[in-house]
Amino acid sequence: MSTRNEEVDKLVRREYAAGFITDVESDTLPPGLDDDVIRAISAKKNEPAWLLEWRLSAFHHWQTMPTPNWAHLRIEPIDYQAISYFSAPKSKKDAPKSLDEVDPKLLETYAKLGIPLREQEMLAGVAVDAVFDSVSVATTFKGKLKDAGVIFCSFSDAVRDYPEIVQQYLGTVVPPGDNYFAALNSAVFTDGSFVFVPKGVRCPMELSTYFRINAMNTGQFERTLIVAEERATVSYLEGCTAPMRDENQLHAAVVELVALDDAYIKYSTVQNWYPGDENGIGGIYNFVTKRGECRGPRSKISWTQVETGSAITWKYPSCVLTGDDSTGEFYSVALTNNWQQADTGTKMIHIGRNTKSTIVSKGISAGHGQNAYRGLVKVLPSAEGARNYTQCDSLLIGKLCGAHTFPYIEVKTPHAVVEHEASTSKISDEQLFYCRQRGVSEEDAVNMIVNGFCKDVFRELPMEFAVEAQKLLGVSLEGAVG
Amino acid sequence: MLKIENLKVRVAGQEILKGLDLEVNAGEVHAIMGPNGSGKSTLAHVLAGRPGYEVTGGSALYEGRDLLAMAPEERAREGVFLAFQYPVEIPGVNNVYFLKAAINAVRRHRGEQELDAMDFLALVKERIKLVELDESLLNRSINEGFSGGEKKRNEIFQMAVLEPKLALLDETDSGLDIDALRVVAAGINALRSPDRAMVLVTHYQRLLDYVKPDVVHVLSAGRIVKSGPPELAKELETRGYDWVVQEARSA
Numbered sequence: 267m268s269t270r271n272e273e274v275d276k277l278v279r280r281e282y283a284a285g286f287i288t289d290v291e292s293d294t295l296p297p298g299l300d301d302d303v304i305r306a307i308s309a310k311k312n313e314p315a316w317l318l319e320w321r322l323s324a325f326h327h328w329q330t331m332p333t334p335n336w337a338h339l340r341i342e343p344i345d346y347q348a349i350s351y352f353s354a355p356k357s358k359k360d361a362p363k364s365l366d367e368v369d370p371k372l373l374e375t376y377a378k379l380g381i382p383l384r385e386q387e388m389l390a391g392v393a394v395d396a397v398f399d400s401v402s403v404a405t406t407f408k409g410k411l412k413d414a415g416v417i418f419c420s421f422s423d424a425v426r427d428y429p430e431i432v433q434q435y436l437g438t439v440v441p442p443g444d445n446y447f448a449a450l451n452s453a454v455f456t457d458g459s460f461v462f463v464p465k466g467v468r469c470p471m472e473l474s475t476y477f478r479i480n481a482m483n484t485g486q487f488e489r490t491l492i493v494a495e496e497r498a499t500v501s502y503l504e505g506c507t508a509p510m511r512d513e514n515q516l517h518a519a520v521v522e523l524v525a526l527d528d529a530y531i532k533y534s535t536v537q538n539w540y541p542g543d544e545n546g547i548g549g550i551y552n553f554v555t556k557r558g559e560c561r562g563p564r565s566k567i568s569w570t571q572v573e574t575g576s577a578i579t580w581k582y583p584s585c586v587l588t589g590d591d592s593t594g595e596f597y598s599v600a601l602t603n604n605w606q607q608a609d610t611g612t613k614m615i616h617i618g619r620n621t622k623s624t625i626v627s628k629g630i631s632a633g634h635g636q637n638a639y640r641g642l643v644k645v646l647p648s649a650e651g652a653r654n655y656t657q658c659d660s661l662l663i664g665k666l667c668g669a670h671t672f673p674y675i676e677v678k679t680p681h682a683v684v685e686h687e688a689s690t691s692k693i694s695d696e697q698l699f700y701c702r703q704r705g706v707s708e709e710d711a712v713n714m715i716v717n718g719f720c721k722d723v724f725r726e727l728p729m730e731f732a733v734e735a736q737k738l739l740g741v742s743l744e745g746a747v748g
Numbered sequence: 749m750l751k752i753e754n755l756k757v758r759v760a761g762q763e764i765l766k767g768l769d770l771e772v773n774a775g776e777v778h779a780i781m782g783p784n785g786s787g788k789s790t791l792a793h794v795l796a797g798r799p800g801y802e803v804t805g806g807s808a809l810y811e812g813r814d815l816l817a818m819a820p821e822e823r824a825r826e827g828v829f830l831a832f833q834y835p836v837e838i839p840g841v842n843n844v845y846f847l848k849a850a851i852n853a854v855r856r857h858r859g860e861q862e863l864d865a866m867d868f869l870a871l872v873k874e875r876i877k878l879v880e881l882d883e884s885l886l887n888r889s890i891n892e893g894f895s896g897g898e899k900k901r902n903e904i905f906q907m908a909v910l911e912p913k914l915a916l917l918d919e920t921d922s923g924l925d926i927d928a929l930r931v932v933a934a935g936i937n938a939l940r941s942p943d944r945a946m947v948l949v950t951h952y953q954r955l956l957d958y959v960k961p962d963v964v965h966v967l968s969a970g971r972i973v974k975s976g977p978p979e980l981a982k983e984l985e986t987r988g989y990d991w992v993v994q995e996a997r998s999a
Binding site: 691695699700705706717718 | 797889
């Protein structure tokens, strides 16, 4: 009886598989990576020849590179031939039909974060009707942006509609061969976001709102390019405070920012990818290369990140301060709980005169989490009068976690001021008892202390996300104490 | 309000309280005195529920309920307050924000409505006068960078806002100069009320010059060995503790 059932199962599965392959032929490439795969990706996207060449040269370079192993991370070897490098948006057939089919744990988290029902459906990947409220909202945004002259579209659309701008800037901040994961991304990236703010334009809205509604499924190898021309200003928020339904294990994204004279780019990230379970099973490997260049004088690039998700985070949003009097900032909260690992920080490269940079990094470790800050402040001989201030604090919760700090400072001009402050503290039993003696529960006490610790960074986030980020820390720390 | 019988407590494997009896009624102020290491602070901490204290025998009833079975935050919400001897610093957590969280935790527990920002601020501004504490301290991190005297006054200020039923004051007078002591004592006196009981744990008699207790107990080697009127404190000040300890031994 049971054998029969198995056979039936097999049969059914085979049938399904066959149906699936038809799909695959049109939408998904089989696993594996070689020149042909890259040609296929490029062809599917109708890319110009120069971009295909660009991809191929990145790929050939990648093949010569060793996997980096300098980070303070334990990483299982990744089989790059087992990954499928192109897959069209998920068919609605596989998606949950309603929130009832979604993991209740996930829903509980959404509820705690106060996410509206509609957005919950989007985040959980529920196959909602294509026409729903937010589409019209998005259209309104689109009109407003267009009136201001701001281009904000998917990377693929940008390649099709604004190839000359893309060609002018792509890879000029993060060269295709920059590092292992950037090279891989350059070879196989499928989509991402493109923002262009022309001369003198102040982007009329936080690009966050729009993003949250529209650009969710940007995929595994995401490519983002933001260009702010002279005197332009833009604030961009990537990611989402809610954990997203995502089966991809490896994420290798590249983000490039270019700020011309007097331009200002503010880039905020709230990353809450699946971190794996309490036992360290599963979770996203997040290997990201983010870099901005302050190309023009008096330009400014500011990175703010709140990293609470992913099993492994490998990420160093950096600023190349080429223009005189330009400013780079990096504000970071990185939290590791359970078995999460993070190796994150920044690089500030001072090239222009009187360039300034500020680094504020807050690392929180709980459970068995391992949290490393890795930062480079490099002042070249040309950067007379450069200043850097670095503050790097770690907070430990419990006895099994770890915090590590790897600051690198290279100063090649005598006319620079570089300050570095670091601290490590622990939430002590005395502090918890004090709070509890005043009637505050242990969980609330931990949240209060952690939020206090992160205040300097949350201040830098757009208002509505600062509030969510606070709640998110609370959710991510659940079960960390007691 | 508080009835302790034959309480035995171990800390790190060592028996500190060895059968302590104490009864405190609403409206009363009791002073617990005794030489160093007699178990005074242990008593205050075990009543507040500090982790690491192992109760090996006896009982402590608070308003007829088993106090020792309650979690520390539950005791606090039920009206037990401990003024710490060494108030801990909590960097990054705003003093007044913390106090608001505390009072609202208590109010929720009682089924009362939470105080809104305006009402809370009004209450805080009124109570802070009791201890002559500078208002600028309200917006600093909890106890961070406070002087010793400011920390102690902050404890009494918190007590004034939280309005506990049973206040345990652990060496609140230690480290205070005479002016600060007067201020703190005035604050404590202002909070005396017929529905509130206070237990003052102190090594020296000087606080009792300003806060007149109803009963004075002498704690020695984990037991209360003598209880008496306020004059007992004076006697201890002049004669020391040895004679009481001797008396207890020979009894």
